[in-house]
Amino acid sequence: MKITTADQMLHELTTATMNRRRMLINAGIASAALAAPITFGKVSAQMDATPDDVPFESPVDVLNYALTLEHLEAAFYRDGLASIGREGITTWGYQDTVFDNLVAIGEHEAEHVAVLTQVITDLGGMPVEEAMYDFGYEDAVGFLQVAQALEDTGVAAYQGAAQYLIDSDELLTAALTIHGVEARHAAYIALLNGAVPFPAAVNPTLTPAEVLEIATPFIVS
Ligand SMILES: [Fe+2]
Numbered sequence: 001m002k003i004t005t006a007d008q009m010l011h012e013l014t015t016a017t018m019n020r021r022r023m024l025i026n027a028g029i030a031s032a033a034l035a036a037p038i039t040f041g042k043v044s045a046q047m048d049a050t051p052d053d054v055p056f057e058s059p060v061d062v063l064n065y066a067l068t069l070e071h072l073e074a075a076f077y078r079d080g081l082a083s084i085g086r087e088g089i090t091t092w093g094y095q096d097t098v099f100d101n102l103v104a105i106g107e108h109e110a111e112h113v114a115v116l117t118q119v120i121t122d123l124g125g126m127p128v129e130e131a132m133y134d135f136g137y138e139d140a141v142g143f144l145q146v147a148q149a150l151e152d153t154g155v156a157a158y159q160g161a162a163q164y165l166i167d168s169d170e171l172l173t174a175a176l177t178i179h180g181v182e183a184r185h186a187a188y189i190a191l192l193n194g195a196v197p198f199p200a201a202v203n204p205t206l207t208p209a210e211v212l213e214i215a216t217p218f219i220v221s
């Protein structure tokens with residue numbers, strides 16, 4: 001990936017997730033992950049395409065791309081916070097309210113899943129379903145590092161996909177309303193991790209293929 005100054009933050013999280021990708025490949029399960037969700041499969045087929053090619057056939061495909069990421073986030077917070085628990089967070093010195101805020105973020109993700117599922121259905125499409133994930137963290141510190149990767153990727157992914165909704169004012173506006181919330185999540189998680197919550201004046205953008213590179217290692221089936 002081409003790195004610019006504004007991309008530095010994303011480069012760091014990408015490096016972290018790429019290390020995990022390498023680990024998964026070594027374990028021999030990357031091929032299973034790559035075969036998983038149909039939306040990512042379509043995007044994957046575009047990875048060798050020219051930059052002028054459009055990676056989505058319709059607005060429903062764009063929304064399913066977003067839904068794939070939202071499922072990832074929703075499952076991450078739902079299952080992660082259930083297993084780590086309040087004490088698992090506070091034992092690392094975080095205030096009690098941090099757990100409540102993380103639960104609230106998880107509720108946002110569940111809402112994003114519900115809204116996108118409804119819109120896709122209303123448009124006559126078939127919403128993608130939740131997959132099986134392995135986020136690879138072992139404690140709250142690792143959990144928050146993965147959270148940062150997911151949130152930063154989400155923000156960059158919505159930016160990168162916005163151009164494919166340009167023909168629909170309503171869908172583009174709806175996507176932006178979610179994008180803004182993802183940016184708030186990303187800033188809060190960065191602060192928890194001791195990182196700069198707003199590292200640059202211009203936020204990095206990721207193409208669907210680049211998002212695929214980051215997100216696929218988390219999807220195991
Ligand atoms: Fe979300």
Ligand SMILES: [Fe+2]
Nearest residue numbers: 073151182185
């Ligand atoms: Fe989020």
